[in-house]
Amino acid sequence: MIADKLTKISKPIENELKQFSLLFRETMKTKVALVNLITSYILKQKGKKIRPTLVLLSAKIAGKVNERSYRGAILVELLHTATLVHDDVVDSSEERRGFPSINAVWKNKVAVLIGDYLLSRGLLLSVDNNDTDFLQVMTRTVKRMSEGELLQISKTRKLNIDEETYFRIISDKTASLLSTCCEIGALSAGDDLKIRNSLKNYGENLGIAFQIKDDILDFNGKNGFLGKPLGGDVKEKKITLPLIYALNKSDKAERKKIIHLIKNGKKKENLKKVVDIVNFSGGIEYAEKVANDYINRAKNELAIFPDSEIKKSLNDLLDFVVNRTK
Amino acid sequence: MIADKLTKISKPIENELKQFSLLFRETMKTKVALVNLITSYILKQKGKKIRPTLVLLSAKIAGKVNERSYRGAILVELLHTATLVHDDVVDSSEERRGFPSINAVWKNKVAVLIGDYLLSRGLLLSVDNNDTDFLQVMTRTVKRMSEGELLQISKTRKLNIDEETYFRIISDKTASLLSTCCEIGALSAGDDLKIRNSLKNYGENLGIAFQIKDDILDFNGKNGFLGKPLGGDVKEKKITLPLIYALNKSDKAERKKIIHLIKNGKKKENLKKVVDIVNFSGGIEYAEKVANDYINRAKNELAIFPDSEIKKSLNDLLDFVVNRTK
Numbered sequence: 198m199i200a201d202k203l204t205k206i207s208k209p210i211e212n213e214l215k216q217f218s219l220l221f222r223e224t225m226k227t228k229v230a231l232v233n234l235i236t237s238y239i240l241k242q243k244g245k246k247i248r249p250t251l252v253l254l255s256a257k258i259a260g261k262v263n264e265r266s267y268r269g270a271i272l273v274e275l276l277h278t279a280t281l282v283h284d285d286v287v288d289s290s291e292e293r294r295g296f297p298s299i300n301a302v303w304k305n306k307v308a309v310l311i312g313d314y315l316l317s318r319g320l321l322l323s324v325d326n327n328d329t330d331f332l333q334v335m336t337r338t339v340k341r342m343s344e345g346e347l348l349q350i351s352k353t354r355k356l357n358i359d360e361e362t363y364f365r366i367i368s369d370k371t372a373s374l375l376s377t378c379c380e381i382g383a384l385s386a387g388d389d390l391k392i393r394n395s396l397k398n399y400g401e402n403l404g405i406a407f408q409i410k411d412d413i414l415d416f417n418g419k420n421g422f423l424g425k426p427l428g429g430d431v432k433e434k435k436i437t438l439p440l441i442y443a444l445n446k447s448d449k450a451e452r453k454k455i456i457h458l459i460k461n462g463k464k465k466e467n468l469k470k471v472v473d474i475v476n477f478s479g480g481i482e483y484a485e486k487v488a489n490d491y492i493n494r495a496k497n498e499l500a501i502f503p504d505s506e507i508k509k510s511l512n513d514l515l516d517f518v519v520n521r522t523k
Numbered sequence: 524m525i526a527d528k529l530t531k532i533s534k535p536i537e538n539e540l541k542q543f544s545l546l547f548r549e550t551m552k553t554k555v556a557l558v559n560l561i562t563s564y565i566l567k568q569k570g571k572k573i574r575p576t577l578v579l580l581s582a583k584i585a586g587k588v589n590e591r592s593y594r595g596a597i598l599v600e601l602l603h604t605a606t607l608v609h610d611d612v613v614d615s616s617e618e619r620r621g622f623p624s625i626n627a628v629w630k631n632k633v634a635v636l637i638g639d640y641l642l643s644r645g646l647l648l649s650v651d652n653n654d655t656d657f658l659q660v661m662t663r664t665v666k667r668m669s670e671g672e673l674l675q676i677s678k679t680r681k682l683n684i685d686e687e688t689y690f691r692i693i694s695d696k697t698a699s700l701l702s703t704c705c706e707i708g709a710l711s712a713g714d715d716l717k718i719r720n721s722l723k724n725y726g727e728n729l730g731i732a733f734q735i736k737d738d739i740l741d742f743n744g745k746n747g748f749l750g751k752p753l754g755g756d757v758k759e760k761k762i763t764l765p766l767i768y769a770l771n772k773s774d775k776a777e778r779k780k781i782i783h784l785i786k787n788g789k790k791k792e793n794l795k796k797v798v799d800i801v802n803f804s805g806g807i808e809y810a811e812k813v814a815n816d817y818i819n820r821a822k823n824e825l826a827i828f829p830d831s832e833i834k835k836s837l838n839d840l841l842d843f844v845v846n847r848t849k
Contacts, residue, residue, distance in 0.1 A: 229670050231677035283639065286612070287632040306613040307676060309635060310669045313609065313642075317665035320646065324662045329655060336650045339643035343636045344555050350633060351557035 199521065203245055206513050209506045210253045213262050217249050217270050224271050224322060227314075235299060235311050239278060242294045248273045248378045254514075255382025255396045258507045259389070268322055269331055269381035275319030276335065277374065280342060283312040287346075330384050338377045345369025353434040356456060360441055364405070367412075372404025395498045399511065402495035407518045409488040412437035416475050418523050428468040431459055438487065439480035440471070446478055485519075492519055525847065529571055532839050535832045536579045539588050543575050543596050550597050550648060553640075561625060561637050565604060568620045574599045574704045580840075581708025581722045584833045585715070594648055595657055595707035601645030602661065603700060606668060609638040613672075656710050664703045671695025679760040682782055686767055690731070693738075698730025721824045725837065728821035733844045735814040738763035742801050744849050754794040757785055764813065765806035766797070772804055811845075818845055 207214055225236040249270035256266035284290070285298040286308045292298055300308035316339070323331045349366045352358040358366075379400030383393040415430040416439050430437055436444075436459075444452055455474060458467045475481065492515045502508050533540055551562040575596035582592035610616070611624040612634045618624055626634035642665070649657045675692045678684040684692075705726030709719040741756040742765050756763055762770075762785075770778055781800060784793045801807065818841045828834050 227670060229674045229677070231673050232670065280639075283635050287635050289631075305615075305631065307673065309609050309613050309638075310672050310676070312635075313606075313638075314666060314669040314673065316639075316642070317662055317669060320658075321662045321666055324655075324659050327655075329650075329653075332646075332658065333650050336643055336647045340640060340647055343640040343643060344553060344558065346636050347557050347633065347640065348555045350636070351555070 199245070199523075202513075202517050203247070203250070206510045206517065207246075207250050207254075209510055210250065210257060210262070213253045213257075213266075214246065214250065217246075217253065217267055217274075220267050221249075221271050221274060224275070224318065225315075231307075232311070232314060235303065235307070238296075238302070239282075239299070242296050244274075244278075244294065246274070248277050248374065251375060251378035251400060251514075252382040252385070254507055254510055255379040255400075256386045257382075258502055258505065258511065259383040259392045259396065260386030263385060265326075265328065266382060266385040268326055268328060269378075269385045272319045272323055272328075272331055272335060273374065273378045273381060275315050275322070276339065279312045279315035279319070280374075282308050282315065286312070331381055334377050334380050334384075338373045341369040341373040345371075345373070349435065352436070356434060356436060356459060358436045358441065360438070360445075363436070363438055363441055367405055367408040368401070371408040372401045375404035375407070376400035391501065395501050399495045399498040402491045402498065403515060403518060406488045406491035406495065406515070409438055409484055409491070410519055410521065413439055413481055413484050413488070414521075414523060416440075416472050417481055428462070428472045431468055431471050432462045434459060434462065438484040439475045439478075442480035442483045443475045443478035446480075488519055492516075525571070525849075528839075528843050529573070529576070532836045532843065533572075533576045533580075535836055536576065536583060536588070539579045539583075539592075540572065540576065543572075543579065543593055543600075546593050547575075547597050547600060550601070550644065557633075558637070558640060561629065561633070564622075564628070565608075565625070568622050570600075570604075570620065572600070574603050574700065577701060577704035577726060577840075578708040578711070580833055580836055581705040581726075582712045583708075584828055584831065584837065585709040585718045585722065586712030589711060591652075591654065591711035592708060594652055594654060595704075595711045598645045598649055598654075598657055598661060599700065599704045599707060601641050601648070602665065605638045605641035605645070606700075608634050608641065612638070657707055660703050660706050660710075664699045667695040667699040671697075671699070675761065678762070682760060682762060682785060684762045684767065686764070686771075689762070689764055689767055693731055693734040694727070697734040698727045701730035701733065702726035717827060721827050725821045725824040728817045728824065729841060729844060732814045732817035732821065732841070735764055735810055735817070736845055736847065739765055739807055739810050739814070740847075740849060742766075742798050743807055754788070754798045757794055757797050758788045760785060760788065764810040765801045765804075768806035768809045769801045769804035772806075814845055818842075 222240055227233060252270040252273055253262055253266060256262045281293065282299050285293055286300045286305050290298050291301045299311060320332065320335070323335065345366050349370065352362060376397050377400070379396040380393060383396040412430065415428065415437065418427065431440065444455060447455060455471060458471050461467045462471065495515050496512060499508055499511055548566055553559060578596040578599055579588055579592060582588045607619065608625050611619055612626045612631050616624050617627045625637060646658065646661070649661065671692050674688070675696065678688060702723050703726070705722040706719060709722040738756065741754065741763065744753065757766065770781060773781060781797065784797050787793045788797065821841050822838060825834055825837055
């Protein structure tokens with residue numbers, strides 16, 4: 198279902214995505230057998246390629262997909278893969294895309310190093326080809342992503358997160374890379390600053406809406422094959438927008454009670470209570486409204502482009518983000 | 524003792540090192556409180572600053588220490604610190620420089636992210652200042668370091684390492700960064716290709732000798748406050764030069780016996796037997812001879828420079844590397 202919709206969205210760059218996959222595989226190759234074994238394992242898992250898709254769509258709407266666009270797409274996918282591998286160590290996850298995670302198969306040691314390898318491999322591709330502009334945006338993004346995650350961790354320990362901090366976290370840890378994908382696509386196709394900024398902002402707003410929707414699904418998502426179990430964020434003491442809304446609407450006594458439930462969220466019945474409170478508080482509707490605001494901002498950024506198949510895909514991607522149910 | 528000798532070696536750049544420390548502290552600052560807390564913790568531990576020392580000595584012998592030299596020194600120290608933080612996760616180490624490690628205090632999750640943060644912070648410093656030449660050498664080095672470690676891991680599992688592979692591993696995982704320090708120092712001071720290559724090769728040979736000496740100390744080092752316990756590498760199934768020599772000198776039956784002892788190296792008496800076999804085989808003397816060859820190669824690289832206080836320091840650093848006893 199998800200795959201179907203994404204295939205439709207990426208139709209106008211179907212051939213370019215095939216070319217990307219070939220080049221991506223090629224770039225990963227090294228002389229170290231263990232590295233090749235692990236990267237083959239990663240390649241078998243076939244991710245959704247949302248980030249390369251964003252690079253290529255952005256390049257095409259900004260002008261034309263060229264060699265630099267492919268290098269940009271490879272760079273973002275390598276960086277994204279590196280962060281996924283490190284994330285699984287960070288969260289002690291045993292699974293990724295239905296396969297055992299790298300840390301589960303080869304232990305943390307190898308997973309940390311493979312992450313570092315993929316990160317440096319990506320940056321090296323830009324260095325070797327003098328894509329200085331890519332390096333400028335990407336290095337800043339890697340820094341923002343780690344800062345965002347660290348800010349989230351420090352806040353989950355204290356349970357004192359407000360809306361402003363929430364938006365800073367999701368902008369840094371999620372939106373920054375999606376924004377960078379669009380910016381790199383634009384940069385690869387030309388030097389029009391207006392186009393670059395519009396696509397960059399499109400990606401940023403898309404990313405924020407995407408993360409809010411992800412956080413909403415933690416409270417009302419459908420438990421499917423790939424769906425997250427309800428209340429998973431609460432269990433990890435991650436306070437997201439729907440819950441922040443519920444907390445803000447509560448009086449002092451209710452707040453205290455909710456905080457107590459979160460602190461004891463390892464018990465299933467406590468988790469369920471928090472999920473119910475959030476659903477009852479109107480926190481879902483509020484967060485959906487906010488996500489829609491960001492979707493509209495992203496749509497407005499596309500106004501500078503004439504109608505086209507590519508523009509339709511970029512708009513469809515926005516609808517896809519808010520309408521998914523898992 | 525070690526600190527005394529290093530202080531003497533770094534005397535000609537005493538003021539520059541002080542300036543470096545101020546700038547290094549400044550560069551680490553961010554808006555995320557948890558990151559500042561952890562970087563302050565790292566700064567309190569006062570490492571030996573061998574890598575910034577190499578950058579600054581190289582810059583001075585190649586011309587003059589300038590703003591770019593300081594940025595280079597900060598870049599290498601940030602990268603080195605990042606790899607130490609990741610190494611401690613990788614090895615589940617509980618201690619670093621007499622302090623509890625980052626992963627011990629803040630868990631693996633935070634340690635992986637802080638490593639990523641420090642890595643990107645370093646690269647961003649170069650990106651923001653258009654130090655493209657630094658980026659070129661440094662990104663390649665980060666890639667080599669992770670590949671070297673991964674090659675070592677894959678070899679420790681199979682216990683089939685030969686001399687050629689050993690040198691490839693230590694060149695990638697250890698010598699590459701020391702070589703890069705010297706190269707970056709040279710680059711910061713001017714564009715003389717002969718000077719750049721001499722210093723780069725000096726660092727590479729220094730690094731290889733340093734690692735061989737480190738590996739020798741695993742078999743004959745003094746167990747001091749900071750000394751490694753004897754046989755620690757063998758216990759982790761790391762086959763290093765003295766042991767490779769002992770294995771090569773053995774007949775088939777002896778080899779089989781040694782491999783059996785290594786495989787069962789968790790038992791103290793087996794470890795001790797391997798250490799004794801290596802000492803008896805002449806593997807130590809052989810490895811010392813090889814280390815000295817690399818030291819001499821490094822000395823020869825300095826021949827292009829006229830005698831000076833700085834040149835003496837670079838030579839003294841070589842003597843320090845081979846003469847240390849822990």
